[in-house]
Amino acid sequence: MTTAVSYDDGLIQLDRQALTLRRYHFPSGTSKIIPLQSIRGYKAETMGLAFDRFRIWGPSDDPRRWLPLDVWRPIKSTLVVLDVPGTRPSPAFTPLRAKEFLAVLDELLGRD
Numbered sequence: 659m660t661t662a663v664s665y666d667d668g669l670i671q672l673d674r675q676a677l678t679l680r681r682y683h684f685p686s687g688t689s690k691i692i693p694l695q696s697i698r699g700y701k702a703e704t705m706g707l708a709f710d711r712f713r714i715w716g717p718s719d720d721p722r723r724w725l726p727l728d729v730w731r732p733i734k735s736t737l738v739v740l741d742v743p744g745t746r747p748s749p750a751f752t753p754l755r756a757k758e759f760l761a762v763l764d765e766l767l768g769r770d
Contacts, residue, residue: 664762665758665763667759669728670751670753672759672762673694673766674766675694676692676693676694677692677694677697677763680726681715681726681727682724682727684716687727690726690749692745692749694766694767697740697741697742698741698742699740699767700739702736702737702739704737705734705735705737711731712731712732714727714729714731715727715728717747718750721747722747722748723739723749724748724749725750725751726749730754731752734752734754736753737750737752738760
């Protein structure tokens with residue numbers, strides 16, 4: 659399956675070089691840029707009706723995760739948590755088009 663090799667929904671940008679999480683750092687709102695080769699893996703999970711879904715920015719219900727600012731998170735359903743060695747807390751975010759994002763990420767990470 660061939661997909662586009664980039665993704666951008668306004669808050670998350672992914673291309674062959676890096677994953678950019680806009681509005682990541684609190685309180686400045688600056689972006690976090692993660693080189694693609696630094697991503698060891700990820701976990702995608704469905705969010706329930708509580709906890710992370712209504713956290714707009716900051717630590718999630720699991721303090722080992724950090725969520726960038728996303729006012730649309732309450733209407734999204736997929737949480738992606740990255741495994742990036744040496745990065746704590748782990749970046750966690752909610753792509754607008756989760757299936758498309760995960761397909762692009764899998765392709766760029768060399769997964770089938």
